[in-house]
Amino acid sequence: MTLETISTNKSHEGVQGVYSHASTSTHTNMTFSVFIPPHKEGEKLPVIWYLSGLTCTHANVTDKGEFRKACAELGFIFVAPDTSPRGPDLEGNSVPDDPNAAYDFGLGAGFYVNATKAPFDKHYKMRDYIEKELPEIISANFPADMSRQSIMGHSMGGHGALTIALRNPDRFKSVSAFAPIVSPLNCPWGEKALSGYIGDDKSSWREYDTCALIADGARTPSIRVDQGEADAFLTEQLKPSMLEAACKQAGVSLTLNMHEGYDHSYYFISTFMADHLNWHAKYL
Numbered sequence: 001m002t003l004e005t006i007s008t009n010k011s012h013e014g015v016q017g018v019y020s021h022a023s024t025s026t027h028t029n030m031t032f033s034v035f036i037p038p039h040k041e042g043e044k045l046p047v048i049w050y051l052s053g054l055t056c057t058h059a060n061v062t063d064k065g066e067f068r069k070a071c072a073e074l075g076f077i078f079v080a081p082d083t084s085p086r087g088p089d090l091e092g093n094s095v096p097d098d099p100n101a102a103y104d105f106g107l108g109a110g111f112y113v114n115a116t117k118a119p120f121d122k123h124y125k126m127r128d129y130i131e132k133e134l135p136e137i138i139s140a141n142f143p144a145d146m147s148r149q150s151i152m153g154h155s156m157g158g159h160g161a162l163t164i165a166l167r168n169p170d171r172f173k174s175v176s177a178f179a180p181i182v183s184p185l186n187c188p189w190g191e192k193a194l195s196g197y198i199g200d201d202k203s204s205w206r207e208y209d210t211c212a213l214i215a216d217g218a219r220t221p222s223i224r225v226d227q228g229e230a231d232a233f234l235t236e237q238l239k240p241s242m243l244e245a246a247c248k249q250a251g252v253s254l255t256l257n258m259h260e261g262y263d264h265s266y267y268f269i270s271t272f273m274a275d276h277l278n279w280h281a282k283y284l
């Protein structure tokens with residue numbers, strides 16, 4: 001596998017890079033960003049995975065997430081993948097230039113699942129990409145200590161981070177999320193995505209639903225969630241009280257911080273990004 005370097009920029013004495021490669025999971029080219037903090041030659045560093053939300057590429061958090069200062073201080077590698085396969089000829093795409101194209105399905109909305117329903121099953125394999133392919137690429141090409149990994153995400157990416165952590169308890173030391181979708185079974189974004197990618201049998205959605213995974217016995221060492229109270233998606237889509245109830249019922253450790261006045265945007269995420277990274281540092 002050849003990694004193409006799109007760009008590298010010195011930042012906070014480290015290097016912010018953007019890379020692309022031909023993916024064996026999605027059968028498309030995939031682009032991701034990696035921040036490497038300053039470090040001693042030969043040193044291996046913990047890895048923070050950041051999964052983005054609807055409409056995003058790697059670039060949203062890379063440009064607006066304000067993670068580099070804290071990552072440089074803490075010595076964390078920060079990896080930001082894309083949110084879906086992309087390409088003009090992609091079967092199952094929303095049409096990129098169509099003003100009526102959905103923002104919550106198809107391009108930029110892979111939901112971190114392995115699609116099983118045609119035509120999406122050809123390319124929409126974001127679960128395999130994040131769980132299997134990209135870790136191997138990070139391990140082979142960057143000074144990563146793969147025995148020290150944590151994961152975080154925003155909204156759809158918060159859903160991705162939580163479900164991937166719950167399904168891979170030995171891989172991640174901690175998981176955190178900004179304004180996550182906590183139950184795709186119980187919100188319009190989730191119902192649309194999972195019926196489109198997986199089909200109508202809701203029992204097969206449970207491995208992609210944080211609350212259902214916890215109810216079914218999945219565990220992860222520690223969960224932190226931060227949620228803005230002025231988030232326009234709070235009541236209809238995000239429903240953090242469902243996660244609170246699921247964790248309480250199952251005896252799972254959850255720190256849920258509600259923040260007055262904050263919305264769903266990167267102004268909110270960037271405000272609490274350093275707090276999240278310092279929280280992960282306790283486990284890494």
Ligand SMILES: N[C@@H](CCC(=O)N[C@@H](CS)C(=O)NCC(=O)O)C(=O)O
Nearest residue numbers: 053054055056060103155156265266
């Ligand atoms: N109003 C947004 C809804 C999607 C949205 O808020 N996306 C969030 C993640 S769920 C995001 O991070 N957007 C990109 C950004 O703020 O840079 C749109 O239509 O694009």
